[in-house]
Amino acid sequence: MTKKLVVAGYGMVAQRFLEAFAERADPGWSVTVLAEEDRPAYDRVRLSAWFDDYDAGALHLGGAPDGVAVRLNEAVTGIDRDRRVVHSASGETPYDALVLATGSRAFVPPIAGSDLPGVFVYRTLDDLAALKEWATAGGRRIGAVLGGGLLGLEAANALKMLGITTHVVEFAPRLMPLQVDEGGGAVLKRHIEALGVTVHTGRGCAGLEGDAGGVHRMLFNDGGSLDVDVVVVAAGIRPRDELAEPAGLVRGPRGGFVVDAACATADPAVWAIGECAALSLDETDGVCYGLVAPGYAMAEVVADRLTGGEATMARPDTSTKLKLLGVDVASFGAPFADGLDVVVTDQVTGVYAKLLLTDDAKTLLGGILVGDASAYPTLRASLGGPLPAPPLALLAPAGDGSAKAELPGTAQVCSCHAVTKDHVTDAIAGGCTDVPGLKTCTKAGTGCGSCIPLLKQLLAAGGVVQSKALCEHFTYSRQELFDIIRVRNIRSFTELVGGYGTGRGCDICKPAIASILAAVNNGYILDGEEAALQDTNDHFLANIQRDGTYSVVPRIPGGEITPEKLIVIGEVARDFGLYTKITGGQRIDLFGARVEQLPQIWHRLVDAGFESGHAYGKALRTVKSCVGETWCRYGVQDSVGLAIELELRYRGLRAPHKLKSAVSGCARECAEARSKDFGIIATEKGWNLYVAGNGGFRPRHADLFLTDVSTEELIRTIDRFLMYYVRTADRLQRTAAWLEAMEGGLDHLRAVIVDDALGLCEELDAQMARHVGSYADEWQATLQDPQRLARFVSFVNAPGTPDPDISFEVERGQKIPARGPVPVTLGGAR
Amino acid sequence: MTTATMTVTWTAICSYARLEAERGVAALVDGVQIAIFRTFSGELYAIGNRDPIAGAQVMSRGIVGTRGDAPTVASPLHKQVYDLRTGECLDVSGVAVPTYLIRCNGDTVEVAVERP
Numbered sequence: 001m002t003k004k005l006v007v008a009g010y011g012m013v014a015q016r017f018l019e020a021f022a023e024r025a026d027p028g029w030s031v032t033v034l035a036e037e038d039r040p041a042y043d044r045v046r047l048s049a050w051f052d053d054y055d056a057g058a059l060h061l062g063g064a065p066d067g068v069a070v071r072l073n074e075a076v077t078g079i080d081r082d083r084r085v086v087h088s089a090s091g092e093t094p095y096d097a098l099v100l101a102t103g104s105r106a107f108v109p110p111i112a113g114s115d116l117p118g119v120f121v122y123r124t125l126d127d128l129a130a131l132k133e134w135a136t137a138g139g140r141r142i143g144a145v146l147g148g149g150l151l152g153l154e155a156a157n158a159l160k161m162l163g164i165t166t167h168v169v170e171f172a173p174r175l176m177p178l179q180v181d182e183g184g185g186a187v188l189k190r191h192i193e194a195l196g197v198t199v200h201t202g203r204g205c206a207g208l209e210g211d212a213g214g215v216h217r218m219l220f221n222d223g224g225s226l227d228v229d230v231v232v233v234a235a236g237i238r239p240r241d242e243l244a245e246p247a248g249l250v251r252g253p254r255g256g257f258v259v260d261a262a263c264a265t266a267d268p269a270v271w272a273i274g275e276c277a278a279l280s281l282d283e284t285d286g287v288c289y290g291l292v293a294p295g296y297a298m299a300e301v302v303a304d305r306l307t308g309g310e311a312t313m314a315r316p317d318t319s320t321k322l323k324l325l326g327v328d329v330a331s332f333g334a335p336f337a338d339g340l341d342v343v344v345t346d347q348v349t350g351v352y353a354k355l356l357l358t359d360d361a362k363t364l365l366g367g368i369l370v371g372d373a374s375a376y377p378t379l380r381a382s383l384g385g386p387l388p389a390p391p392l393a394l395l396a397p398a399g400d401g402s403a404k405a406e407l408p409g410t411a412q413v414c415s416c417h418a419v420t421k422d423h424v425t426d427a428i429a430g431g432c433t434d435v436p437g438l439k440t441c442t443k444a445g446t447g448c449g450s451c452i453p454l455l456k457q458l459l460a461a462g463g464v465v466q467s468k469a470l471c472e473h474f475t476y477s478r479q480e481l482f483d484i485i486r487v488r489n490i491r492s493f494t495e496l497v498g499g500y501g502t503g504r505g506c507d508i509c510k511p512a513i514a515s516i517l518a519a520v521n522n523g524y525i526l527d528g529e530e531a532a533l534q535d536t537n538d539h540f541l542a543n544i545q546r547d548g549t550y551s552v553v554p555r556i557p558g559g560e561i562t563p564e565k566l567i568v569i570g571e572v573a574r575d576f577g578l579y580t581k582i583t584g585g586q587r588i589d590l591f592g593a594r595v596e597q598l599p600q601i602w603h604r605l606v607d608a609g610f611e612s613g614h615a616y617g618k619a620l621r622t623v624k625s626c627v628g629e630t631w632c633r634y635g636v637q638d639s640v641g642l643a644i645e646l647e648l649r650y651r652g653l654r655a656p657h658k659l660k661s662a663v664s665g666c667a668r669e670c671a672e673a674r675s676k677d678f679g680i681i682a683t684e685k686g687w688n689l690y691v692a693g694n695g696g697f698r699p700r701h702a703d704l705f706l707t708d709v710s711t712e713e714l715i716r717t718i719d720r721f722l723m724y725y726v727r728t729a730d731r732l733q734r735t736a737a738w739l740e741a742m743e744g745g746l747d748h749l750r751a752v753i754v755d756d757a758l759g760l761c762e763e764l765d766a767q768m769a770r771h772v773g774s775y776a777d778e779w780q781a782t783l784q785d786p787q788r789l790a791r792f793v794s795f796v797n798a799p800g801t802p803d804p805d806i807s808f809e810v811e812r813g814q815k816i817p818a819r820g821p822v823p824v825t826l827g828g829a830r
Numbered sequence: 831m832t833t834a835t836m837t838v839t840w841t842a843i844c845s846y847a848r849l850e851a852e853r854g855v856a857a858l859v860d861g862v863q864i865a866i867f868r869t870f871s872g873e874l875y876a877i878g879n880r881d882p883i884a885g886a887q888v889m890s891r892g893i894v895g896t897r898g899d900a901p902t903v904a905s906p907l908h909k910q911v912y913d914l915r916t917g918e919c920l921d922v923s924g925v926a927v928p929t930y931l932i933r934c935n936g937d938t939v940e941v942a943v944e945r946p
Contacts, residue, residue, distance in 0.1 A: 040924075057883055057908040063923035070924060472897070494870075503896040504852065504870050506911070507904035510893050532852035536891040536906035544906055548886035796844045796855040796866070803856075805863070805880075805887050 002030045005306065006086055006095040008076040008243070010035030012044055013274030013295035014101035015061045020303035022065035029097075029306070031068045034088050036075035036102075037124060040064065045292055048154045050128050051161045052696075059125070076102075079247040081267055099302055100257055100265075100272040104237035104290065109146075113208030118215040119231045122155040131232065134214075135162040138812070140229035143167070144218050146205050147234035148175040153324040155232040156197050160325070167198045167226060169218070174201055179320060179331035183345060184370040187352035191327040191371065194350075239276045239288050252278025252286030259286075261312040263302045271305075273298035281315055289316050293416040317415050319383070321369075321376045328373035333366025333383045342391040346371075353395045355379070355387075362386055377454035381411035381421065413458070414444035414451045424455065428462040435459070470731060471508040474501040478656065478731045482516050491521065492529050511535045512731040515618055518654035519726050519767075522774040524781050525654075526788060537616035540792065541778055542598055547806055547817040550598060551591040552578070553615035554605050555651060558625045558643035558663075559586025568608040576601055579814045585622035585660065587613060592815060594802055596794045602779045611777040614652060618732075620659045623647040624672065628665030628682070637682030639665035642711065646680075649715070652775050653722065656729040656738075660695075674702045677735040678718055683707075687714045691721055691749070694736035703739070703746055706754075719768040720753035720761055727764075838931060840940040849874075849939065854890035854903065859943050864930055865890035866939065867914060869901050875914040876932040876941045881905045882925055889927060 005021075007014050010033050021031065042059040043049075050056060064070045071090070078087035085092040106121035108114050118140075120131045135143065143159040145152045148170025159166040168175070174185025175192065189199050204221035208231060218226045239256035243249070249265050250258040256278030263271050263279075272278075274295035278286030289295065294316030304311035319332035335356055342355045351371035357364055364382050369375065375394050382388055388407055407413075409422040419442045427441040438455050439445045445452045468477035474497075476484065481496070490496050493513055497505060505513075514533035518525050525531075525538060537543050542550035554569065569588050573580045578601075579591040593601055615621060625643035629635030643663040653659070662671040663680045673679025679690040685708040693702025706717055729738040742748055751757040753764070782788045793799040808815040843857045849868035856879050857864045863879035867890075879887045884907040892903040894914075901914040910921045919925035931942040 055908055060922055506895040507893040507909050510895060532850060548888040795858040796848060798858045801858060803887050
């Protein structure tokens with residue numbers, strides 16, 4: 001007879017439990033998961049990554065193992081322990097074993113006004129989506145985060161990314177009071193303030209004021225106040241243990257289902273794991289751990305116990321390493337214990353480090369790192385043992401210590417999954433050749449990921465050369481494939497995959513090879529077999545949106561446009577009912593076009609003299625400009641003229657990733673050129689060129705590359721910079737990451753493209769000349785060819801019928817995709 | 831699997847030549863949106879056009895390829911990969927798109943949507 005296992009809750013720890021249980025493959029159990037949220041487990045540790053691309057799918061944790069029944073949107077509402085059934089919306093579910101993995105909820109302190117519109121918590125994807133909708137609804141400028149801990153700083157980052165002027169309010173005298181000490185807190189505060197976030201430490205919130213239109217003001221306990229449009233409460237979490245009392249299960253002193261070292265409650269059929277479990281070891285009354293690593297350990301223990309094992313919980317390790325608003329923060333072991341300390345404070349680089357050792361200075365007890373946590377994997381692995389090198393050497397800038405340090409075999413490399421160095425070296429000896437392989441084999445690196453640099457070092461130390469294979473179809477890197485295609489004069493994917501790969505490609509290699517073919521051979525990108533390599537954006541020469549419609553961006557070189565052309569864009573948008581938005585790159589984006597409308601829209605645009613803006617391609621997007629000396633009383637050069645010249649020169653250039661540029665007419669830098677892949681700032685004597693800048697999630701100021709050069713020399717250098725990048729970068733590697741990964745960095749780049757140390761410049765120049773000479777507008781070429789146009793139909797058997805599932809609603813006078821219920825069919829698919 | 835006793839109604843969609851290798855088209859059959867693919871070796875597959883994760887009717891616009899021996903299509907929105915033979919999502923377990931019967935009748939591509 002099959003026994004019934006019911007899991008209440010489907011977060012990260014439940015997912016880990018299901019995997020651990022499935023690995024043990026006990027056929028005697030059938031497994032059912034009841035989940036409150038409407039989606040399977042996702043990576044809550046990386047929750048904030050949602051703000052990078054709003055792609056909830058990217059956080060998905062792989063789903064339930066085969067055979068597990070998952071019931072989403074169906075929280076357990078009660079437990080009848082006598083009859084061994086749980087209650088939920090659909091009725092009763094019987095169990096022989098019940099694993100409680102209900103997690104936590106965000107804690108909202110009892111302050112007046114916490115229920116006002118515009119006040120949010122930061123816990124689930126739905127919370128984030130609601131926060132985003134509110135914060136981006138227009139007119140919302142100032143936000144406050146209540147709580148300066150880990151979650152609070154994550155929320156502050158989210159507000160910043162949403163364009164909100166952000167304040168962080170922390171009652172304790174320093175940020176992250178649980179993890180860092182006073183010295184570390186001071187350095188952290190300086191980092192956070194340098195990012196434009198205002199930090200209020202030692203201040204409590206006395207209440208929130210507002211009305212039906214939302215929160216307006218935060219009142220402080222010292223009598224002060226702050227006008228706000230949005231508030232995020234990140235004041236900690238509390239275990240979801242409301243099932244405990246009705247079921248007669250014991251709660252811990254600070255909540256949670258009390259469990260013993262086996263993670264069992266007083267009822268041997270009921271277990272609790274993760275943040276909802278109050279772990280009672282030795283004499284303690286039960287402590288809840290709000291970290292994923294102890295939760296994973298509990299999941300392993302219960303999976304083992306249910307399949308006949310005897311595993312028990314050791315006292316959890318609460319070490320953490322995070323990157324908050326781009327600042328590394330790590331805390332490990334017992335950093336607040338008594339002992340000898342070694343403290344390094346470097347006010348110049350904003351680095352703080354503290355190591356705590358036993359009185360005999362032989363054993364590492366704990367430590368804190370702020371600003372540079374590269375030594376963390378080595379230090380964490382050395383906890384409870386001798387240091388592998390003198391303390392100051394380990395804390396040396398750039399974390400060089402970890403490379404030289406020799407860890408003992410028993411040192412824990414991955415604390416999330418309790419993987420030792422011996423486990424990892426054994427796996428390497430057993431044939432693991434890369435980080436993904438080690439992840440599968442040992443689970444190391446699949447938790448917080450902070451040990452991945454150490455895994456790479458161990459691979460290198462084991463003599464493994466890191467694979468640069470593009471995907472399962474090619475063992476070559478993008479750069480190697482570029483050279484193969486160029487040198488062997490390969491013209492098609494079939495020729496390439498036949499001679500140098502296997503299978504028929506995928507969504508990783510096909511667009512990458514399409515980009516290489518376009519860069520090497522130039523010409524139209526959608527003829528013959530090349531069409532099948534392109535992502536949908538390149539295929540339809542437009543940007544796909546969430547509802548399957550596309551957006552259209554005509555090129556507006558340098559952001560300069562005549563009133564007549566502006567009127568045409570307005571007329572087209574009006575006639576086709578398109579949502580219209582000014583982009584960050586000084587152009588106009590028209591949203592909501594259906595596939596079959598694209599040719600009609602572009603007919604009108606091409607007739608008025610517009611060209612493709614390549615917003616859909618891994619290609620040059622725009623060259624922004626300020627108005628320059630033509631009008632501006634400060635301008636020293638014609639920035640608009642140069643921006644237009646550059647944009648027309650490089651338009652259509654296919655690259656490993658998108659390319660952005662800008663030209664500023666004076667040092668005031670109104671065009672923000674230093675955040676671009678290549679940026680130009682005018683000087684009295686000519687131009688300064690900056691390279692490899694980046695906006696986005698990890699902003700990077702471009703590096704000064706040339707000073708006071710002529711237009712001719714400037715363009716020659718940019719030609720070579722771009723072509724060298726197109727040839728040698730990895731797939732989807734922006735210029736910033738490309739330069740950072742380049743051995744020798746800026747000096748090497750200068751040697752190659754200025755001093756011609758590799759003898760490449762002639763080729764690079766010729767390649768760019770071919771690009772410039774062969775450029776043709778893709779949309780005009782498409783409109784002129786009935787065969788190319790035939791692709792733009794909604795349905796092959798009903799070309800005139802629009803997709804009946806696309807619908808719109810109106811917001812602020814424009815149409816937007818109908819929101820409706822968020823589509824959720826996970827687990828419910830046939 | 832179909833059995834000999836099951837009645838199947840075929841609907842003509844387009845000519846075989848209209849399908850490009852390793853590229854999809856969308857078809858509308860009795861209000862059902864179907865994504866039709868022709869692989870490099872010439873096999874035909876028909877699956878639901880709706881991306882079950884994103885909820886939009888876009889599967890026909892994904893990149894066709896292979897994973898191991900399986901012919902695949904990747905969602906153009908979030909790149910999850912589906913087995914064209916079974917409709918099963920290879921990246922997210924438990925998620926699948928419906929599959930439909932498809933055949934070439936002379937030069938005409940036909941699909942069958944079973945009705946309840």
